[in-house]
Amino acid sequence: MGIVVCVKAVYDPEEVRVHKRTMTLLIEGLHLKLNPLDKYAVEAALKLKEKWKTSVTALSIGPEEAEDVLRRTLAMGVNKAYLVTDESIKDHDPFLTAYLLSKAIKKLGDFDLVVCGEKSIDWENRQVGPQIAAFLQIPLLHRVDNIELGNGKVRVREVFDGEALWVESPLPAAITIIKGGNKPRFPSPWNISKAYRKMRVEKWGLKDLGLSREELKAKTVTKVRRQFIFERKRETKLMVEEAEAASDKLISHLNKLLEEI
Amino acid sequence: MILVFEFSLSKELEFFREVVREFAEEEIAPIADRIDLEERVPMNLVKKMCEMGLMGVPVPEKYGGAGLGEMGYAVLLEELGRVSNSIATTVGAHTGLVLNPLWIFGTEEQKEKYLVPLARGEKIGAFALTEPNAGSDAASIQTRAVKEGDSYVLNGTKIFTTNGGIADVILVFAVTDPALGARGGVTCFIVEKGFPGFKVGVEERKLGIRGSSTAELTFSNCMVPKENVLGQVGYGFIVALTTLDGGRGTLSAGALGGAQSILEEMVKFVKFRDATGNKISDRQMVQWLIADTAMEVEAARYMVYHTVSLIEKYYTTLASGKRVSRVFREKLSRKTAIAKAYVSEVASRAVERGLQLFGATGYIEGLGIERAYRDSIIGEIYEGTNEIQRWIIARDILERGLD
Ligand SMILES: Cc1cc2nc3c(=O)[nH]c(=O)nc-3n(C[C@H](O)[C@H](O)[C@H](O)COP(=O)(O)OP(=O)(O)OC[C@H]3O[C@@H](n4cnc5c(N)ncnc54)[C@H](O)[C@@H]3O)c2cc1C
Numbered sequence: 001m002g003i004v005v006c007v008k009a010v011y012d013p014e015e016v017r018v019h020k021r022t023m024t025l026l027i028e029g030l031h032l033k034l035n036p037l038d039k040y041a042v043e044a045a046l047k048l049k050e051k052w053k054t055s056v057t058a059l060s061i062g063p064e065e066a067e068d069v070l071r072r073t074l075a076m077g078v079n080k081a082y083l084v085t086d087e088s089i090k091d092h093d094p095f096l097t098a099y100l101l102s103k104a105i106k107k108l109g110d111f112d113l114v115v116c117g118e119k120s121i122d123w124e125n126r127q128v129g130p131q132i133a134a135f136l137q138i139p140l141l142h143r144v145d146n147i148e149l150g151n152g153k154v155r156v157r158e159v160f161d162g163e164a165l166w167v168e169s170p171l172p173a174a175i176t177i178i179k180g181g182n183k184p185r186f187p188s189p190w191n192i193s194k195a196y197r198k199m200r201v202e203k204w205g206l207k208d209l210g211l212s213r214e215e216l217k218a219k220t221v222t223k224v225r226r227q228f229i230f231e232r233k234r235e236t237k238l239m240v241e242e243a244e245a246a247s248d249k250l251i252s253h254l255n256k257l258l259e260e261i
Numbered sequence: 262m263i264l265v266f267e268f269s270l271s272k273e274l275e276f277f278r279e280v281v282r283e284f285a286e287e288e289i290a291p292i293a294d295r296i297d298l299e300e301r302v303p304m305n306l307v308k309k310m311c312e313m314g315l316m317g318v319p320v321p322e323k324y325g326g327a328g329l330g331e332m333g334y335a336v337l338l339e340e341l342g343r344v345s346n347s348i349a350t351t352v353g354a355h356t357g358l359v360l361n362p363l364w365i366f367g368t369e370e371q372k373e374k375y376l377v378p379l380a381r382g383e384k385i386g387a388f389a390l391t392e393p394n395a396g397s398d399a400a401s402i403q404t405r406a407v408k409e410g411d412s413y414v415l416n417g418t419k420i421f422t423t424n425g426g427i428a429d430v431i432l433v434f435a436v437t438d439p440a441l442g443a444r445g446g447v448t449c450f451i452v453e454k455g456f457p458g459f460k461v462g463v464e465e466r467k468l469g470i471r472g473s474s475t476a477e478l479t480f481s482n483c484m485v486p487k488e489n490v491l492g493q494v495g496y497g498f499i500v501a502l503t504t505l506d507g508g509r510g511t512l513s514a515g516a517l518g519g520a521q522s523i524l525e526e527m528v529k530f531v532k533f534r535d536a537t538g539n540k541i542s543d544r545q546m547v548q549w550l551i552a553d554t555a556m557e558v559e560a561a562r563y564m565v566y567h568t569v570s571l572i573e574k575y576y577t578t579l580a581s582g583k584r585v586s587r588v589f590r591e592k593l594s595r596k597t598a599i600a601k602a603y604v605s606e607v608a609s610r611a612v613e614r615g616l617q618l619f620g621a622t623g624y625i626e627g628l629g630i631e632r633a634y635r636d637s638i639i640g641e642i643y644e645g646t647n648e649i650q651r652w653i654i655a656r657d658i659l660e661r662g663l664d
Contacts, residue, residue, distance in 0.1 A: 031275065033279075068272050068276070071272070071273075071276070072276055075276070186280055186283065186284050186313055187280055188313050188314035188327070189277060189313075189314045189315065189317075189318050189327030189329055189333065190314045190322070190326075190327045192273060192276060192277050192280070192327065192329070193273065193322065193327050193328045193329055196271075196272065196273035196276075197273075197328075
């Protein structure tokens with residue numbers, strides 16, 4: 001029995017400022033933090049660990065400094081931590097991230113559950129969890145706030161638009177976590193010093209995953225067309241026509257807006 | 262003059278700060294006013310803090326602590342002081358005034374028996390030096406300890422003991438040889454609350470830090486086994502001064518937290534409050550109050566952590582059984598006196614400005630400003646009044662020179 005939690009080191013959007021002209025993020029002097037929802041994911045995994053005597057491994061892809069964030073998961077009670085870090089992995093879009101994570105998870109060996117936060121606070125793409133499930137070809141349990149294990153199965157509560165649904169799945173499975181029942185624990189100072197002084201964060205490069213730079217390129221599918229600061233504007237447009245004509249008009253209007261992006 | 266400065270906290274301590282801040286914001290800040298109103302130590306909260314490991318932060322792992330040193334302890338006090346000086350004081354007396362002397366002066370048996378459970382948060386400690394006739398002039402204490410067989414018999418009264426009402430273990434200073442007085446005639450004893458003849462007397466009602474216990478302790482033929490002498494017989498003043506020399510330095514981190522929180526509140530308030538047609542933050546007069554406070558808080562923060570890094574060096578050296586040069590000790594004593602007096606006054610000035618700025622909103626109960634006003638003043642009194650600190654500073658400068 002083993003649980004892998006995928007966590008991301010992020011900058012806090014509240015602290016990051018954006019350069020208005022170049023659209024680059026001004027992150028000098030800021031520290032990477034553990035993505036808030038990933039804290040809930042770690043907590044969910046730790047609860048399972050305590051109840052079902054399994055082991056929890058934290059896994060992240062990111063720059064060298066992300067090591068600190070993995071130490072924070074160790075302080076919370078995770079057994080082992082791995083960081084995939086490589087000069088050539090700079091900008092990883094969700095697709096590549098999920099691909100690399102699934103490669104790393106396979107390399108870790110047998111597992112029963114992969115647990116992720118539903119989204120990261122920086123880009124909010126919400127794609128990595130589902131894509132990991134696809135790459136690993138295992139069931140996806142999405143937007144979960146409650147997990148139970150037993151008889152080789154997992155039962156979870158999925159929440160959509162305030163409606164909750166209990167779902168059962170065979171193992172292994174992937175789970176994305178939302179806020180709710182898993183309020184992250186406060187790591188004790190005892191565990192903090194243990195995590196920082198006595199425990200290791202294992203680091204893997206591209207080679208360790210058996211990948212080449214070309215493959216990285218091939219797995220990067222996101223194209224950034226333009227970056228801009230979103231200004232919340234409310235606009236009312238009345239289309240007073242027959243329903244069909246109105247919907248055509250609406251579609252072409254939306255397409256125009258899309259092109260402006 | 263040699264200046265050696267290294268000011269960054271380790272990643273470990275930065276994380277620790279984040280954790281304590283979250284804990285303080287979630288668990289303490291919402292009830293800080295209630296703690297003050299109820300005028301007693303919030304034992305549920307204290308229990309939570311004990312379980313979480315916040316009661317043994319500086320002590321090495323070997324003795325039940327987290328091993329985060331004096332720097333870690335200062336981070337803790339700053340964050341606690343930011344939300345409640347009552348709580349910072351309770352933790353401060355336990356940690357700075359009890360754990361540290363046990364760690365530095367205790368025998369292995371004493372550490373096993375007392376330091377470990379205290380650092381694990383299974384027990385609470387208090388430090389009883391002050392008496393009705395001995396405040397600033399601690400050398401005039403009259404509590405007497407007379408040897409009888411394998412025990413000492415203690416008689417006397419201690420007052421103003423922080424944690425007095427909740428402590429399981431109390432360090433008590435008593436005269437073993439009246440002829441020698443402070444120079445070899447005072448001894449420190451480890452007293453358990455269950456020892457016969459020990460009693461907790463009145464709990465003081467106070468201007469501020471009302472959620473901390475300040476109690477009178479009485480000893481009438483209180484029997485203390487001789488193994489419970491901390492340090493050596495006649496060593497009491499060395500134990501007390503070593504403790505206070507460091508303790509008042511780290512304690513200033515609590516005052517720093519208090520000043521920081523007022524500054525934060527001031528900034529929030531002036532940006533939002535309109536008066537006479539403008540945001541009050543548009544007024545230069547108001548901006549200067551903020552600038553002055555920011556300048557002092559900045560200076561205080563560097564002073565605190567610089568001083569605490571020296572205390573850490575001092576205590577780890579002593580605890581490892583090595584000697585510390587007299588020059589270093591005197592320099593440390595001056596520096597901690599400077600930090601204690603300066604930072605406590607920065608906190609008081611900050612809150613005075615804050616109160617004026619907030620107007621009636623700050624004067625009434627509920628926003629924490631009037632509480633902070635009452636809570637900040639104690640920093641200028643306990644662990645040696647600021648007059649005594651100035652005396653230490655000036656004496657050292659005049660005797661040893663400025664460097
Ligand atoms: C809330 C609280 C908690 C406390 N906790 C503890 C504790 O845990 N353990 C403990 O042992 N004690 C504790 N104390 C006692 C505290 O340390 C003393 O109150 C303090 O040292 C001052 O002593 P005093 O009150 O007797 O004032 P006094 O010594 O009587 O001083 C009165 C005034 O004279 C001034 N003065 C005295 N001597 C000089 C001098 N030589 N030069 C110039 N001015 C001088 C003082 O600065 C002060 O302004 C606590 C006190 C309070 C209020």
